[in-house]
Amino acid sequence: xDRFRMIFQYFQSNSESVMxxxxxxxxxxxxxxxxxxxxxxxxLPRYNMAYGLGIMFVPPVAxxxxxxxxxxxxxxxxxxxxxxxxxxxxxxxxxxxLCSSIMQRAMVAPVVWxxxxxxxxxxxxxxxxxxxxxxxFVGFANASPVQVQQLLAKVPCKDDExxxxxxxxxxxxxxxxxxxxxxxxxxxxxxxVAAFLARWLRPCFNQATLLQAxxxxxxxxxxxxxxxxxxxxxxRLFAHKCILHFxxxxxxxxxxxxxxxxxxxxxAEGEDDLLQGITGQDQVNKLLKMWYYEKPPL
Amino acid sequence: xDKFRMIFQFLQSNQESFMxxxxxxxxxxxAQMYxxxxxxxxxLPRYNQAYGLGILLVPPFxxxxxxxxxxxxxxxxxxxxxxxxxxxxxxxAVLRYMFCSMAQRAMIAPxVWxxxxxxxxxxxxxxxxTSVPVETLGNASHPSLSQGDMKRVxxxxxxxxxxxxxxxxxxxxxxxxxxxxxxxxxxxxxxxxTTLAFLVRSLRPCFTQAAFLKSRYWSHYIDIERKLxxxxxxxxxxxxxxVCIQQFFEGMSTDLAAARCH
Numbered sequence: 001x002d003r004f005r006m007i008f009q010y011f012q013s014n015s016e017s018v019m020x021x022x023x024x025x026x027x028x029x030x031x032x033x034x035x036x037x038x039x040x041x042x043x044l045p046r047y048n049m050a051y052g053l054g055i056m057f058v059p060p061v062a063x064x065x066x067x068x069x070x071x072x073x074x075x076x077x078x079x080x081x082x083x084x085x086x087x088x089x090x091x092x093x094x095x096x097x098l099c100s101s102i103m104q105r106a107m108v109a110p111v112v113w114x115x116x117x118x119x120x121x122x123x124x125x126x127x128x129x130x131x132x133x134x135x136x137f138v139g140f141a142n143a144s145p146v147q148v149q150q151l152l153a154k155v156p157c158k159d160d161e162x163x164x165x166x167x168x169x170x171x172x173x174x175x176x177x178x179x180x181x182x183x184x185x186x187x188x189x190x191x192x193v194a195a196f197l198a199r200w201l202r203p204c205f206n207q208a209t210l211l212q213a214x215x216x217x218x219x220x221x222x223x224x225x226x227x228x229x230x231x232x233x234x235x236r237l238f239a240h241k242c243i244l245h246f247x248x249x250x251x252x253x254x255x256x257x258x259x260x261x262x263x264x265x266x267x268a269e270g271e272d273d274l275l276q277g278i279t280g281q282d283q284v285n286k287l288l289k290m291w292y293y294e295k296p297p298l
Numbered sequence: 299x300d301k302f303r304m305i306f307q308f309l310q311s312n313q314e315s316f317m318x319x320x321x322x323x324x325x326x327x328x329a330q331m332y333x334x335x336x337x338x339x340x341x342l343p344r345y346n347q348a349y350g351l352g353i354l355l356v357p358p359f360x361x362x363x364x365x366x367x368x369x370x371x372x373x374x375x376x377x378x379x380x381x382x383x384x385x386x387x388x389x390x391a392v393l394r395y396m397f398c399s400m401a402q403r404a405m406i407a408p409x410v411w412x413x414x415x416x417x418x419x420x421x422x423x424x425x426x427x428t429s430v431p432v433e434t435l436g437n438a439s440h441p442s443l444s445q446g447d448m449k450r451v452x453x454x455x456x457x458x459x460x461x462x463x464x465x466x467x468x469x470x471x472x473x474x475x476x477x478x479x480x481x482x483x484x485x486x487x488x489x490x491x492t493t494l495a496f497l498v499r500s501l502r503p504c505f506t507q508a509a510f511l512k513s514r515y516w517s518h519y520i521d522i523e524r525k526l527x528x529x530x531x532x533x534x535x536x537x538x539x540x541v542c543i544q545q546f547f548e549g550m551s552t553d554l555a556a557a558r559c560h
Contacts, residue, residue, distance in 0.1 A: 038417075038419075040419075040477050042478035043474055044435070044475065047475075047478055051482065054485065058486070059488075062485070062488050062492045065492040068496060068500075069495055069496050069499055075499065075503060078500055078503040079507060082503050083507070160470060161468070231515055231518070232522075235518050236526070239519060239526045247530070275534060275538060275541070278534065284534075292381060292382075293382050293384060294385055295381065295385065296386065297385040
């Protein structure tokens with residue numbers, strides 16, 4: 001019982017912190033993947049926008065799904081949602097609470113990716129270099145529209161032969177990066193203010209319902225963990241009994257078939273129950289063969 | 299028995315995390331192997347595609363097989379599959395569950411290799427450099443070459459030092475184009491894999507939860523039973539050896555005592 005109590009306490013205290021830990025690790029992984037990723041804008045008129053916006057939005061979706069997969073509570077929530085009612089009523093408030101807590105944690109890594117890519121600026125420069133107004137930049141004002149599009153598309157590529165020493169390229173690049181960083185910081189500010197308000201104003205609304213929902217969602221989680229632990233314990237005891245029964249039945253079979261008693265008398269008394277009366281090479285071989293060819297029924 | 303109970307408790311509760319740990323290590327090893335691998339595109343018309351696609355597809359297959367080999371439970375699955383029926387019935391659902399869980403874990407390292415390869419871009423650049431659309435990306439003013447010559451020139455795109463088709467199509471333009479396509483494919487592949495994993499994990503509680511609980515219990519049971527049987531046999535062998543040796547020493551001492559009397 002003592003062991004069970006220790007296990008309860010462990011799961012109780014650590015369920016939230018394990019999930020927060022996974023959330024933090026994914027956020028760090030998202031920054032690391034962004035820095036390791038070799039961003040190379042195609043610098044072609046139609047491809048730029050697809051590439052730039054793709055890099056900004058597709059990895060966040062993958063990170064979001066990854067967070068949902070790695071979070072154990074999402075399975076708990078789905079099971080609770082889909083189970084047949086049976087004798088236990090279903091409380092939608094608990095399911096909603098679980099859903100919102102899962103979503104909040106899952107949104108952290110994608111938001112981190114989007115903010116890092118905006119603050120870095122490469123994605124937006126690549127996507128929108130073709131959309132700036134060429135009239136504002138000296139180097140692009142006097143070219144034909146088609147040529148302007150080609151030139152603007154090459155702005156993100158610093159090493160391109162046409163763009164190497166072009167000062168207007170730097171101007172466009174700085175302009176877009178400024179917009180990108182402003183957008184990034186604004187989004188960060190809005191999110192932090194929203195999180196602050198949500199946490200601060202929460203006790204003003206439905207605190208009692210919230211406490212209940214949190215308690216029961218915790219309960220469901222722990223109940224499932226303990227059920228799995230008990231099943232493991234049960235299968236271990238079941239296997240133990242099954243094997244002892246098998247050894248016992250082998251001993252009886254050997255006693256029936258051989259007339260000489262096993263030589264247990266001279267061995268140490270404490271070893272008797274371990275030897276189970278199987279004390280000859282052919283007896284052991286027979287036991288092992290029977291174990292493979294005819295496993296005992298469950 | 300208390301010591302055994304503690305050991306089995308540890309193994310049982312940690313078996314899943316142990317398997318997940320091996321899975322994670324193999325994924326990291328696969329990324330590390332790719333970065334350590336020295337990719338050398340042959341830059342010859344027919345060899346490029348074979349080399350590029352070979353590097354993209356053959357190591358994942360090897361990693362997949364390695365994932366199965368490193369998994370301890372593969373022998374357990376094989377044994378359960380091939381044993382004679384005897385007095386204990388065989389449950390196909392349990393075999394399917396064991397195989398599926400092993401296959402899912404074994405798929406992770408190959409998926410990481412393919413993603414890293416596509417996101418890096420070298421393989422696709424090497425394999426498909428002869429298929430670059432020269433009409434749209436190249437210089438229109440260049441005189442046209444024969445098919446064979448064109449392919450020979452384009453095949454050298456990944457090898458910047460020997461590339462001689464700068465007038466036909468700029469090297470950087472072609473490489474950027476191919477890399478963009480490769481990275482788009484890579485991210486789509488990552489998205490597809492995570493979506494599949496998410497669907498597999500989330501649809502299960504909706505449909506087959508009871509059957510799943512049953513299969514999971516019995517596959518754990520088979521595993522524990524095998525471990526307990528091995529432990530019991532080891533204990534039996536120890537006791538058997540002890541009894542044999544004690545009898546031998548007693549026999550020797552009686553012989554020596556008899557010899558001394560004479």
